[in-house]
Amino acid sequence: MAGTILTSCGKTTKDDASAVKEDVTELNKDLVQGAKDTGTETKDAVEAxxxxxEATSKLAIESSEAQIKELRTKVATVDKAEKVKLTAKLDELEKKNAELKEKLQKRGAAFKEDVNEINQSTKEKEQExxxxxxxxxxELGTALKDLFKDNVK
Known part of the structure; x- marks a missing residue:
């Protein structure tokens, strides 16, 4: 009788160990799939x-370009001393706008290249x-709005 009990306990332990091993294997598969799903969700969110x-920024850059053109026509009507001063400021702001446009284009190109390797750190870099x-x-928008404020007499 004691032999039967010991034999049955050993069989139960082996069955339990086998079940646990299967559970762990299944859990690992679930974790791998979950990681893939999370990566896909993160990638989709970062892309969106x-x-x-990018669309909003392009509109802002175009708006700044239009403001600069408008201000250039307004600067043409002021006296010569102010005209030189304001033209220099406008040139500076136009340069900054062009730099921002180029920065956005470069980042867009880099983003398209790295789209397959998007993860949480990539998302944080994009947000930064x-x-x-x-x-x-x-800052550029504020500078454009304030261009004539210093020159009011």
């Missing part, structure tokens, strides 16, 4: 965010780039 940001770019665009 980038496209939205977007914050910096938006800050620079805001």
């Amino acid at each position: 965010d980038w496209k939205k940001f 780039f977007e914050r910096e770019f938006t800050h620079d665009m805001d």
Whole structure:
């Protein structure tokens, strides 16, 4: 009788160990699939965010270009001393706008190249780039709006 009990306990332990091994294998498969799904979701989210940001930024750059053209015609009507000063400021702002446009184009090209390797750190890098770019665009917009404020007599 004792032999039967010991034999049956050994069989149960082997069955349990086998079940646990199968559970671990299945869990590992689930984790791998979950990681793939999360990577795909992150990639899709980063791509969508980038496209939205890129479109908004291009519109802001075009708007700045239009403002600069408009201000150039306005500068043409002021006296010569102010005209030189304002033209220099406008040239500076136009250069900054062109630099931002180029920066956005380069980042867009790099983004398209790296689209297959998007992960959480890539998402954070994109968010940092977007914050910096938006800050620079805001500064440019403020400078354009304030161009004539210093010259009011």
